[in-house]
Amino acid sequence: MKKNGKNQKQLQDAEAIYKERFDKHHDELRWLYMELYDNSSMFAELCDNMMRFFTERKEALKSMDSKRESRKDWYKQNDMLGMMFYIDNFAGNMKGVKSKLDYIEKCNVNYIHLMPFLETPEGRSDGGYAVSDFRKVQENLGSMKELEALTNACHKKGINVCMDFVMNHTSEDHEWAKKARQGDGEYMSRYFFFDNSDLPSLYEKTVPQVFPTTAPGNFTWLPDAGHFVMTTFYPYQWDLNYKNPRVFNEMMYNFLYLANRGIDIIRIDAVPYIWKELNTSCRNLPQVHTIVRMMRMISEIVCPGVLLLGEVVMEPAKVVPYFGTVEKPECHMLYNVTTMATTWHTVATRDVRLLKRQLDIVNSLPEDYVFLNYLRCHDDIGWGLDYDTLRLEGIEERSHKKYLNDYFQGYAGESNSRGELYNADPVTGDARFCGTTASMCGIEKAASNQDDEMMEKAIRLDVMLHAYMFMQSGIPVLYSGDEIGQFNDYTYKENPNKAADSRYIHRGAMNWTLTENISKRNTIEGKIFNALEWLEHIRKSEKVFVSNADTWTVETGDNSVLCMGRYFDGDKIIGLFNFSEYDKTVSVNETDDGYADMVSGKEMKLNEVHIPAYGFYYLKKK
Numbered sequence: 286m287k288k289n290g291k292n293q294k295q296l297q298d299a300e301a302i303y304k305e306r307f308d309k310h311h312d313e314l315r316w317l318y319m320e321l322y323d324n325s326s327m328f329a330e331l332c333d334n335m336m337r338f339f340t341e342r343k344e345a346l347k348s349m350d351s352k353r354e355s356r357k358d359w360y361k362q363n364d365m366l367g368m369m370f371y372i373d374n375f376a377g378n379m380k381g382v383k384s385k386l387d388y389i390e391k392c393n394v395n396y397i398h399l400m401p402f403l404e405t406p407e408g409r410s411d412g413g414y415a416v417s418d419f420r421k422v423q424e425n426l427g428s429m430k431e432l433e434a435l436t437n438a439c440h441k442k443g444i445n446v447c448m449d450f451v452m453n454h455t456s457e458d459h460e461w462a463k464k465a466r467q468g469d470g471e472y473m474s475r476y477f478f479f480d481n482s483d484l485p486s487l488y489e490k491t492v493p494q495v496f497p498t499t500a501p502g503n504f505t506w507l508p509d510a511g512h513f514v515m516t517t518f519y520p521y522q523w524d525l526n527y528k529n530p531r532v533f534n535e536m537m538y539n540f541l542y543l544a545n546r547g548i549d550i551i552r553i554d555a556v557p558y559i560w561k562e563l564n565t566s567c568r569n570l571p572q573v574h575t576i577v578r579m580m581r582m583i584s585e586i587v588c589p590g591v592l593l594l595g596e597v598v599m600e601p602a603k604v605v606p607y608f609g610t611v612e613k614p615e616c617h618m619l620y621n622v623t624t625m626a627t628t629w630h631t632v633a634t635r636d637v638r639l640l641k642r643q644l645d646i647v648n649s650l651p652e653d654y655v656f657l658n659y660l661r662c663h664d665d666i667g668w669g670l671d672y673d674t675l676r677l678e679g680i681e682e683r684s685h686k687k688y689l690n691d692y693f694q695g696y697a698g699e700s701n702s703r704g705e706l707y708n709a710d711p712v713t714g715d716a717r718f719c720g721t722t723a724s725m726c727g728i729e730k731a732a733s734n735q736d737d738e739m740m741e742k743a744i745r746l747d748v749m750l751h752a753y754m755f756m757q758s759g760i761p762v763l764y765s766g767d768e769i770g771q772f773n774d775y776t777y778k779e780n781p782n783k784a785a786d787s788r789y790i791h792r793g794a795m796n797w798t799l800t801e802n803i804s805k806r807n808t809i810e811g812k813i814f815n816a817l818e819w820l821e822h823i824r825k826s827e828k829v830f831v832s833n834a835d836t837w838t839v840e841t842g843d844n845s846v847l848c849m850g851r852y853f854d855g856d857k858i859i860g861l862f863n864f865s866e867y868d869k870t871v872s873v874n875e876t877d878d879g880y881a882d883m884v885s886g887k888e889m890k891l892n893e894v895h896i897p898a899y900g901f902y903y904l905k906k907k
Contacts, residue, residue, distance in 0.1 A: 299347065303339050306589065307332075310582040313613070317575050322530040331534050331583075338541040339587045346547060349440065350590035360445075360592060360617065360760070361655055363830035366821060367447075369398035369662060370765030372426050374794045379427035379435045386442055388800065392768055393821040396760070397439065398447040398552065400663055402426050406458045408782045409521040412663065412792075414449070414554060415456035419539040429546060436547025447550035447594065448543065452536050453558045454522040462523050466510045475532050476523050477515035477561065479504075484563070485513045492517075492567045498710050503567075517558055517567070527560055527576060537583055544588045551584075552594040553577070553616070556607060574606060577615040592617040594657065599623070600671070601647045601656065608654050621647065621656040621759060626666055628750065629718075629725070633692040633700070635865045637847040639674060641838045644849065647758060652833040656759035660750055661725075661767060665707040665717035665788050683714050693718050693725055699866075701727030701739060703773055705787040721791045723747060723770040728809060732772070742866060744770070744809065746899040748816040749862055753901065755824050756849050756860040758836045764791075768817055769799050769810040823883050823903060829856040841871040846896060848873055857906040858883065863896040870895050880904035 318328045342350075353359050368389065376382045382399070389397060401413025404421040413423075422428050427435075436446045455462055464472035479485055485504040492503050495518055504513045505520040515524040525532050540551065560572040577595070584591050595616035597604040600623040609615030624643050631640045647656065668689055672682040691697035693704050704720025723729060727743035747770060754761050774793025777783040802810035824830045834853035841848045845865035851858050859880065863869050873891040881888050883903040896902065 295344075299339075302351075303336065303586070306586045307335075310586055314579060314582045317579055318530075321528075321572060321575055322533070324530050327530040327534060331537065334534070334538055335541070335583060335587050338538070338545060342545050342588060343547075345437070345440070346545070346588070346590070350588060353590040358833070361653075361832035363828060363832075364825045365396060365760045365832075366392075366394050366824070367396040367398060367657065367760060367762035368392060368394040368765055368768075369400060369447075369659075369762055370795070371400040371663070371792060372402050374792060375765055376795070378425065379422070379431040383431075383435045383438050386438060386444065389444065390442060392763070393818065393825065394763070395443055396445045396447065396550070396762075398550075398762070401449045401451070402432075403451075406456055406521070409456070409458075409519075411519055411522060412786075412788070414451050415454070415458075415519070415522045416451050417456040417458040418460075419536075420542055433546050436549075440547065445549040446547065447552055448548050449554050450540060450543065450551045451554045452525070452540075453555040454516075454518065454524045457521045457523055459523075465514075465523075466507065468510065473512075474529050475526055477526055478510075479513045480511065482513065485515075487563060488515070488561075488567070491564055496708060498708050515561065518555075524561065525559075527572070533576065533579075537580070540580065541583070541587055544584070544591045548591065550592045550594050550618075552596060553580070554596050556595045556597050556616075557599075569606075574609070574615060577607065578609060578613055581609070581615055594618045594620075596620060597622075598667075598669075600669075601643075601650065605650060605654070611653075618655045618657055618760070621658050621757070623669060623671075624656075624757070625659055625662075626669055627671075628660065628753070629666060629693070630668070630670055630689060631847075631864050632725075632746070632750070633689050633698055635845045637862075637864055638678075638844055639671060641847060642674060643671070644757070644836075644838050648836045648838070652758075652835070655832050656757075657762050658754050658757045658759045659762040659764065660754055661720075661722045661764045661791060662762075663764070663788070663792060665719050667717045686716070687714060690716050690718055693720060695730065701730045701743060703727075703729045705773075705790050707787045719787045719790045721771055721773055721793075722750070722764065722767045723809075723813075724773040724791075726750070728770050729772040732809070740809070742899055744812050744816075745897070747813060748820075749864075749899050749901045751817055752820055752903070753847065753849075753860070753862045755820055755830070756851065756862075756903070758834070759832055761824075763817075766793070766795055768814055769796075769803065770813040771796060771799065819884065827856065827858070827883070827905075829853045829858050829905075839873055839875060841873060843869055843871050845869060846871050850875065859891065859904040859906075860901065861894060861896055861904070862901045863899055866898045868895065868897050868900075876906070879907045881907055 376385045402422055403416045404418035404423055405413050405415050439446050461472045461475050465476055500519045503517050505516040506513055517524050527533055557569045560570045561567045593616045595607045597607050604619050607616050627640045627643045631637055668686045692700045693702040695702050703724040706716040707719050709716035726747040731740035731743045773790045777789030783789040799810050802808040803814040805811045829851045834851045837850045839848040846869050847862045849860040871894055875891055883905050
């Protein structure tokens with residue numbers, strides 16, 4: 286009887302907590318929903334299902350929700366470090382990832398991004414972003430039960446788990462798409478179907494193309510169905526119609542189902558695209574923000590420990606609306622995409638001016654905004670730079686893009702980089718670039734040439750770039766393999782399902798044999814791993830690295846040396862980063878009351894700092 290009484294008390298307490306959260310958001314959620322859909326019965330259904338998902342949520346996850354609610358800035362601390370990887374490339378399957386958690390801990394990582402793992406058709410998946418079943422794991426990777434076992438094991442080690450939620454579109458193999466293709470009007474209304482080209486032609490006048498060379502146009506003709514269907518990305522990815530409340534409701538149920546499997550961070554893929562309107566670009570429309578705001582509220586009601594990470598590929602100043610406002614927040618975190626591209630521009634030009642300007646823009650934003658910073662990720666590098674500023678220096682867009690692509694292929698600018706182009710357009714001359722951090726830094730070429738001096742500089746560049754990334758405002762994310770300096774993997778060309786996509790050059794399988802060298806400090810792996818481990822230790826032990834610290838840049842008088850400052854609660858550090866292959870001496874106009882290098886412990890003054898080629902310093906004010 287006592288046990289039943291205790292369970293009844295827990296149930297009552299849980300219901301009271303849910304009611305408090307629901308009441309807090311109900312009026313705004315209902316207002317926004319009715320503004321979009323004007324459908325009270327569908328809203329009532331949504332609310333009923335939210336309660337159901339809350340009830341089904343496991344006690345351990347509810348306990349984590351409560352702890353995170355009591356400390357809403359838990360993800361803004363200086364111990365946050367991410368790593369992203371494909372499950373199969375990293376460890377074969379989910380059980381394999383679970384067996385590698387000790388290694389992930391050794392990397393000081395407490396946030397892993399599992400690249401797309403939901404069911405997708407073989408050969409028509411766009412790297413996993415064409416989902417055919419939102420509640421099924423790819424069989425070769427595991428099962429939902431194994432996903433829950435993995436997230437549970439991660440939580441016991443204090444590791445957060447992130448996954449991709451592809452909500453702009455489904456695979457053409459999704460059950461909705463199959464029924465739509467068969468002419469079922471209910472399911473056709475969940476996509477954008479047209480029986481002639483009139484409206485598609487009007488859309489094409491204002492909607493940009495995402496992949497003009499590999500997937501031109503925004504519509505695909507289906508001969509068997511006698512209709513066009515909107516396909517913004519690839520022909521096998523059918524855009525969902527969020528004007529239909531059934532689409533929104535069902536996708537929110539998928540969202541909550543996945544959150545209940547123990548996912549901590551939901552990465553919303555292609556956020557700006559999810560609302561379509563004729564005579565617009567179908568990008569960044571106001572209704573997108575309504576949808577994301579509703580997602581945020583639904584999450585805060587059912588699973589408030591879950592974070593929303595928006596994938597918005599624009600410069601920081603333009604992605605800001607996706608954070609929402611203090612009163613009505615949307616995404617918790619966003620990617621710092623432009624700074625990543627500008628970083629590699631800086632490597633190729635040895636000129637920090639554009640990067641400094643970019644960082645100044647980020648630093649001017651409210652400190653509560655959290656960006657994810659990275660050097661490399663699963664995707665290509667698109668050269669979406671600030672060409673208006675570069676033109677003032679006499680740099681034109683087309684010629685500069687060619688230079689950057691030539692540089693990182695190793696053809697120009699005395700480059701030691703290795704990599705390949707992606708989506709090269711011979712008409713416009715545009716192309717994106719693919720390669721691992723180590724190969725782009727010259728480590729692959731140095732190893733091939735057996736050139737010790739070249740290798741020393743290449744490793745120094747690699748470590749300096751990571752030190753600079755750790756110094757930025759936000760959360761640093763490693764791409765798996767970068768911690769041991771893994772090279773490009775050219776074997777993708779032997780796989781017919783991958784050969785046409787050069788992005789697989791940096792999506793190679795994790796070489797676990799190389800990790801055996803991390804304790805050997807004279808190896809490539811040992812030098813990089815141990816250098817990063819020390820930087821990670823510094824970042825975790827120094828409060829000045831919290832996400833909401835004051836951050837700024839400082840002029841050094843040398844265009845190849847970047848200077849960044851951080852201040853928090855009485856602590857101040859100055860970071861200096863030499864993007865040149867030559868030694869430099871600079872003077873920093875900051876209070877010169879004595880600083881010590883946090884890496885070596887050496888005392889230094891700012892009026893004359895000698896920085897080796899591709900070197901850096903973390904200088905802490907004493």
